[in-house]
Amino acid sequence: MALSTAxxxxxxxxxxxxxxxPTPPPAPQFxxxxxxxxxxxxxxxxxxxxxxxxxxxxxQDSVLPVGMGRSYGDVCLLKDGILLQTTGTDRLIAFDxxxxxxxxxxxxxxxxxxxxAVPRGFFLPVTPGTKYVTLGGAIANDIHGKNHHVAGTxxxxxxxxxxxxxxxxxxxxxxxxxxxxxxxxxxxxxxTGFIPWASLRLIPIVSxxxxxxxxxxxxxxxFLALTQRYAHATYTVSWVDVTSTGRNFxxxxxxxxxxxxxxxxxxxxxEPRLTFPFDAPAFALNRFSVAAFNTxxxxxxxxxxxxxxxxxxxxxxxxxxxxxxxxxxxxxxxxQFQYVIPWEHAREGTIAILREVAKSGLASFLAVLKAFGDIxxxxxxxxxxxxxxxxxxxxxxxxxSFPLFDRLADMTLEFGGRLYPAKDAAMTAAxxxxxxxxxxxxxxxxxxxxxxxxxxxxxxxxxxx
Amino acid sequence: xxxxxxxxxETSSATAALTKLTRKILVLGATSxxxxxxxxxxxxxxxxxxxVARNPEKLEAVAADLRARGxxxxxxxxxxxxxxxxxxDLLSHAINSLxxxxxxxxxxxxxxDQPQAEQDFNHAAQIxxxxxxxxxxxxxxxxxxxxxxxxxxLAVISSVAGDRGRKSNYVYGASKAGLSAFLGGLRNRIDxxxxxxxxxxxxxxxxxxxxxxxxSEKFADPNKVAASIVKAIDSKxxxxxxxxIWQPIMFVIRNIPDRIFKKLNL
Numbered sequence: 001m002a003l004s005t006a007x008x009x010x011x012x013x014x015x016x017x018x019x020x021x022p023t024p025p026p027a028p029q030f031x032x033x034x035x036x037x038x039x040x041x042x043x044x045x046x047x048x049x050x051x052x053x054x055x056x057x058x059x060q061d062s063v064l065p066v067g068m069g070r071s072y073g074d075v076c077l078l079k080d081g082i083l084l085q086t087t088g089t090d091r092l093i094a095f096d097x098x099x100x101x102x103x104x105x106x107x108x109x110x111x112x113x114x115x116x117a118v119p120r121g122f123f124l125p126v127t128p129g130t131k132y133v134t135l136g137g138a139i140a141n142d143i144h145g146k147n148h149h150v151a152g153t154x155x156x157x158x159x160x161x162x163x164x165x166x167x168x169x170x171x172x173x174x175x176x177x178x179x180x181x182x183x184x185x186x187x188x189x190x191x192t193g194f195i196p197w198a199s200l201r202l203i204p205i206v207s208x209x210x211x212x213x214x215x216x217x218x219x220x221x222x223f224l225a226l227t228q229r230y231a232h233a234t235y236t237v238s239w240v241d242v243t244s245t246g247r248n249f250x251x252x253x254x255x256x257x258x259x260x261x262x263x264x265x266x267x268x269x270x271e272p273r274l275t276f277p278f279d280a281p282a283f284a285l286n287r288f289s290v291a292a293f294n295t296x297x298x299x300x301x302x303x304x305x306x307x308x309x310x311x312x313x314x315x316x317x318x319x320x321x322x323x324x325x326x327x328x329x330x331x332x333x334x335x336q337f338q339y340v341i342p343w344e345h346a347r348e349g350t351i352a353i354l355r356e357v358a359k360s361g362l363a364s365f366l367a368v369l370k371a372f373g374d375i376x377x378x379x380x381x382x383x384x385x386x387x388x389x390x391x392x393x394x395x396x397x398x399x400x401s402f403p404l405f406d407r408l409a410d411m412t413l414e415f416g417g418r419l420y421p422a423k424d425a426a427m428t429a430a431x432x433x434x435x436x437x438x439x440x441x442x443x444x445x446x447x448x449x450x451x452x453x454x455x456x457x458x459x460x461x462x463x464x465x
Numbered sequence: 466x467x468x469x470x471x472x473x474x475e476t477s478s479a480t481a482a483l484t485k486l487t488r489k490i491l492v493l494g495a496t497s498x499x500x501x502x503x504x505x506x507x508x509x510x511x512x513x514x515x516x517v518a519r520n521p522e523k524l525e526a527v528a529a530d531l532r533a534r535g536x537x538x539x540x541x542x543x544x545x546x547x548x549x550x551x552x553x554d555l556l557s558h559a560i561n562s563l564x565x566x567x568x569x570x571x572x573x574x575x576x577x578d579q580p581q582a583e584q585d586f587n588h589a590a591q592i593x594x595x596x597x598x599x600x601x602x603x604x605x606x607x608x609x610x611x612x613x614x615x616x617x618x619l620a621v622i623s624s625v626a627g628d629r630g631r632k633s634n635y636v637y638g639a640s641k642a643g644l645s646a647f648l649g650g651l652r653n654r655i656d657x658x659x660x661x662x663x664x665x666x667x668x669x670x671x672x673x674x675x676x677x678x679x680x681s682e683k684f685a686d687p688n689k690v691a692a693s694i695v696k697a698i699d700s701k702x703x704x705x706x707x708x709x710i711w712q713p714i715m716f717v718i719r720n721i722p723d724r725i726f727k728k729l730n731l
Contacts, residue, residue: 048523049526093526093529095533
């Protein structure tokens with residue numbers, strides 16, 4: 001089981017030669033969103049708060065609690081182990097409209113939270129780009145959203161939760177109670193124990209609508225100027241074209257948003273109707289199709305600036321409208337790359353990495369650029385810190401994607417940044433341990449029965465199978 | 466909320482909304498996957514619910530969820546429904562707590578273990594007791610309660626497995642076939658008394674009962690099944706195959722001659 005770091009850098013499918021990739025193995029029962037890597041694991045559902053550790057009594061295998069599998073890489077996978085699927089623990093426990101605090105079982109999805117909260121005039125305090133993640137997963141990865149610069153991470157709004165260890169011990173965790181467990185579990189990638197329930201402080205809204213402003217920019221300096229101008233906007237995020245070079249290098253659209261202040265309807269969202277029906281062929285995404293898409297997106301707005309009112313669904317979750325959109329990347333799957341580089345090197349680092357990506361010609365749609373704020377994350381291992389973050393998707397191309405990824409990870413390191421474990425399938429143990437020098441503290445607090453393929457990869461720790 | 470919005474269908478049919486608001490529903494086997502999903506819909510409509518289940522911890526978790534979702538009242542009782550001697554006390558206590566009853570929803574049942582039931586009569590008898598004998602006891606009491614008042618709905622979860630015995634689960638199937646036949650006769654007797662009897666025949670549904678079964682990831686979504694059940698109760702339907710595709714499938718399966726059927730692996 002022990003893998004050397006050298007093997008980890010170049011997984012079998014991606015030897016730098018141009019030999020065709022071997023046929024991927026049949027789909028395992030549980031895939032991560034990037035559909036890479038693929039590992040077989042047994043899946044045991046947890047349907048009740050009391051199911052852990054009862055459901056694994058007497059078992060010797062390592063386990064990992066997982067939610068909806070929307071992490072891109074392998075933080076939600078455990079090769080040859082047992083995945084404890086928590087989505088059946090999705091009950092509400094209490095809601096106090098006076099404080100906005102919702103207490104629920106941690107397998108509830110953010111979509112279910114919204115279905116409950118929006119008609120009552122409440123919204124998530126922080127939301128990622130998909131609502132199909134669980135409350136527990138949002139805590140375990142200490143996710144962030146378009147309002148990071150004013151609201152911090154998801155964990156900043158979690159008032160308390162319970163943590164159950166495989167030895168059956170239970171801890172109530174908050175800033176005041178068991179604060180070291182609170183910190184280790186937020187962003188702790190599920191490794192500290194099972195979270196049966198958590199309390200989250202929701203924010204009030206009076207309408208589903210978001211007042212949105214779109215502004216075109218050309219280059220990183222214009223992006224930085226817009227970031228300053230909109231420093232007090234609630235939501236800010238930019239789409240950046242990472243395929244263009246020369247005059248169009250780092251062109252993009254800066255999008256800011258505010259919850260509408262005019263009372264509007266608060267009905268629940270309809271069910272999504274579209275499902276991406278099949279795995280797209282490997283050639284579907286290439287530098288020409290993606291460049292065409294990016295040019296269309298950039299010019300969709302004729303004016304350099306426009307304002308509009310949008311429903312929160314298309315504003316926050318444009319890709320949720322098509323279930324299984326990851327199939328667009330074909331059977332080989334996709335790699336995500338997301339860094340944060342601190343302000344000191346944010347400008348030069350971002351320019352250098354964008355140049356490297358454009359030069360590689362490896363297509364990426366929808367690269368997302370954002371400035372993180374300085375609200376400290378409560379988690380020991382939380383990803384966000386003040387600076388610029390960029391998220392890219394790459395289709396996995398044999399012999400190309402992983403070497404590029406490795407170069408980008410090293411550049412991130414040089415600029416003092418770090419990568420996001422929830423989106424990672426490729427960083428090396430050495431890179432991880434430099435990005436997160438505090439990792440031994442999490443290692444000490446990890447539940448001895450819980451591990452993940454990610455954790456084994458970046459720490460060299462392997463479970464006994 | 467918008468002042469210019471046209472009146473929504475809910476407000477225009479205020480009577481229907483009022484009926485739903487005050488509706489009193491007794492749920493037996495409330496921690497089963499299908500029952501819980503159904504109760505969430507009723508709770509969001511503001512119904513009054515009385516829940517019966519065997520495990521107190523699970524029952525309390527379900528009850529708290531339904532209260533948070535907006536149920537006007539949630540009462541609970543812990544009971545093992547196999548114990549038919551307790552049924553009369555349990556049902557009268559539940560109906561007293563609800564101060565009446567518009568719908569009784571019977572959702573408890575066990576899948577059992579077919580290979581074990583083939584070898585061990587006691588296990589077969591257990592399946593038949595839980596899935597058939599116990600509901601007969603409950604329905605006898607409930608039917609007479611409703612007949613006295615000339616009102617009420619008895620909604621009972623049977624199964625497509627009761628439509629024809631198959632080698633893979635014929636003991637479970639036999640218990641559900643008995644239940645379906647009982648319900649058919651009961652409907653024939655009490656429909657004319659103003660009491661509605663709904664036989665619900667789900668195909669395989671993605672719940673704790675079916676977890677780990679082959680192909681379970683393709684089973685029906687319990688929330689969609691629940692929505693169909695709520696609709697069938699509201700429309701006073703007699704039978705419900707859910708998902709609906711099971712109606713033609715079971716029509717075909719029922720009509721395969723035994724000389725062919727006995728050779729199939731179903």
